[in-house]
Amino acid sequence: xxxxxxxxxxxxxxxxSLKKKAKIEVKDVKVWYDDFNAIKGIDMNxxxxxxxxxxxxxxxxxxxxxRLFNRMNDYVEGFRMEGKIKINGENIYKKKVxxxxxxxxxxxxxxxxxxxxxxxxxNVAYGLKIQGITDKQLIEERVIDCLKQVALWDEVKDxxxxxxxxxxxxxxxxxxxxxxxxxxxxxxLMDEPTSxxxxxxxxxxxxxIFKLKEKYTIIIVTHNMQQASRISDYTAFFYLGELIEYGKxxxxxxxxxxxxxxxxxxxxxx
Amino acid sequence: xxxxxxQRDLLNESGAEMLAICTSQLEKSKDAFLNxxxxxxxxxxxxxxxxxxxxxxxxxxxxxxxxxxxxxxNDLRFIMAIRKINFDLExxxxxxxxxxxxxxxxxxxxxxxxxEVLQFHTMYDTIxxxxxxxxxxxxxxxxxxxxxxxxxxxxxxxxxxDSFAVLEIEIKKDNNIISEALLLFSVIKKMERVGDLxxxxxxEIIFYIDAEVLKHKKKK
Numbered sequence: 001x002x003x004x005x006x007x008x009x010x011x012x013x014x015x016x017s018l019k020k021k022a023k024i025e026v027k028d029v030k031v032w033y034d035d036f037n038a039i040k041g042i043d044m045n046x047x048x049x050x051x052x053x054x055x056x057x058x059x060x061x062x063x064x065x066x067r068l069f070n071r072m073n074d075y076v077e078g079f080r081m082e083g084k085i086k087i088n089g090e091n092i093y094k095k096k097v098x099x100x101x102x103x104x105x106x107x108x109x110x111x112x113x114x115x116x117x118x119x120x121x122x123n124v125a126y127g128l129k130i131q132g133i134t135d136k137q138l139i140e141e142r143v144i145d146c147l148k149q150v151a152l153w154d155e156v157k158d159x160x161x162x163x164x165x166x167x168x169x170x171x172x173x174x175x176x177x178x179x180x181x182x183x184x185x186x187x188x189l190m191d192e193p194t195s196x197x198x199x200x201x202x203x204x205x206x207x208x209i210f211k212l213k214e215k216y217t218i219i220i221v222t223h224n225m226q227q228a229s230r231i232s233d234y235t236a237f238f239y240l241g242e243l244i245e246y247g248k249x250x251x252x253x254x255x256x257x258x259x260x261x262x263x264x265x266x267x268x269x270x
Numbered sequence: 271x272x273x274x275x276x277q278r279d280l281l282n283e284s285g286a287e288m289l290a291i292c293t294s295q296l297e298k299s300k301d302a303f304l305n306x307x308x309x310x311x312x313x314x315x316x317x318x319x320x321x322x323x324x325x326x327x328x329x330x331x332x333x334x335x336x337x338x339x340x341x342x343x344n345d346l347r348f349i350m351a352i353r354k355i356n357f358d359l360e361x362x363x364x365x366x367x368x369x370x371x372x373x374x375x376x377x378x379x380x381x382x383x384x385x386e387v388l389q390f391h392t393m394y395d396t397i398x399x400x401x402x403x404x405x406x407x408x409x410x411x412x413x414x415x416x417x418x419x420x421x422x423x424x425x426x427x428x429x430x431x432d433s434f435a436v437l438e439i440e441i442k443k444d445n446n447i448i449s450e451a452l453l454l455f456s457v458i459k460k461m462e463r464v465g466d467l468x469x470x471x472x473x474e475i476i477f478y479i480d481a482e483v484l485k486h487k488k489k490k
Binding site: 226255256261268 | 274275341342343347481
């Protein structure tokens with residue numbers, strides 16, 4: 001079975017001038033949910049156009065930490081945060097920050113594919129429409145470009161009016177990634193994006209991530225160690241709300257500095 | 271991971287078994303050669319089958335471990351090291367086998383004084399000590415003991431380098447010992463190679479424990 005993603009040069013589908021380099025700096029970030037201290041003072045710098053994997057056991061704070069970058073935790077009851085998160089030098093937790101604008105810059109893909117109950121076309125066009133873009137030609141071009149980027153175009157080009165919900169799990173996840181790309185973010189957050197997918201769909205999404213890092217800064221939370229080692233440039237290991245080790249993926253997976261990291265990645269944790 | 275740990279323990283035991291068999295093969299080949307004991311040499315030749323079988327078993331289990339458990343970090347270094355150690359040990363056993371073949375096939379007793387002038391006993395004793403160091407380092411994951419073999423290998427290199435000139439002198443003294451001298455020269459070359467293989471094993475043990483690559487490192 002052919003599983004190779006269609007090669008579409010990104011420069012052809014996205015205007016190179018739109019390429020934005022997003023540098024992330026995290027300084028002494030602490031998070032509480034009421035009295036529970038979920039993140040206990042983390043410093044981290046993430047380079048532009050890299051893939052960074054967050055790993056760690058359930059409840060270690062990696063998803064909470066990921067959701068800080070697009071301020072998704074703001075809606076969680078009892079959420080409180082200290083410290084600074086700067087994207088290209090701007091603290092995203094300053095009061096005057098427009099969260100909706102911020103989220104245009106920072107797209108997110110979730111564990112379970114969550115297409116809207118709309119047509120395939122409208123799913124991808126949705127973000128553009130709520131941004132107030134009405135130029136039909138531009139929307140159409142962008143939808144086609146994004147579907148090509150996620151290697152879904154050939155599979156759906158004759159069914160663009162069909163509901164997004166009719167697609168397979170793997171196709172739905174790629175549709176959600178296309179929807180994220182449509183608003184041209186500079187950072188893409190992924191929270192276990194392939195945990196609900198079969199190996200073939202997983203391979204397609206992984207190949208896509210590899211391709212996308214040319215243009216985007218990608219942060220991915222994963223429980224799959226092999227996935228983290230396959231696709232990421234940097235890996236961060238979290239445990240009990242602390243960042244235990246953060247470094248080049250090659251080093252983490254061949255010779256980690258901390259025993260805790262070694263125990264976790266070799267499956268001997270606890 | 272419990273199963274993976276079990277498989278790793280089994281591989282570790284097989285590695286120790288291979289080390290013990292190959293050390294025994296080499297020691298027996300030494301005694302067979304020094305005493306021209308063809309019975310003992312035959313035993314080494316027969317035991318080669320066991321070495322080969324264990325070599326294949328380790329190779330197969332390494333492949334299985336890599337395929338089924340996707341090892342990383344220490345597990346990955348262990349599996350990489352054990353494969354190379356196994357390869358080197360099998361080569362050491364091959365040398366023991368060829369030396370024993372000489373004993374069986376060549377009906378010539380080496381004049382005892384040649385062993386003396388060539389420091390042949392020192393060479394063999396050094397190799398045995400190196401193998402003891404390796405066994406201890408492997409069992410106790412002891413990098414310091416593994417490093418001891420590097421200095422000892424220099425003794426072997428020196429004896430090997432000197433052997434040509436020493437034998438030249440001896441042959442000039444007595445033309446009748448040419449074939450014995452050539453045989454001895456060939457065995458010394460094999461022993462020197464065994465020393466290099468033991469050094470490789472020490473490097474692999476250090477790599478697996480400390481993640482330090484010593485291969486091709488220039489001496490400072």
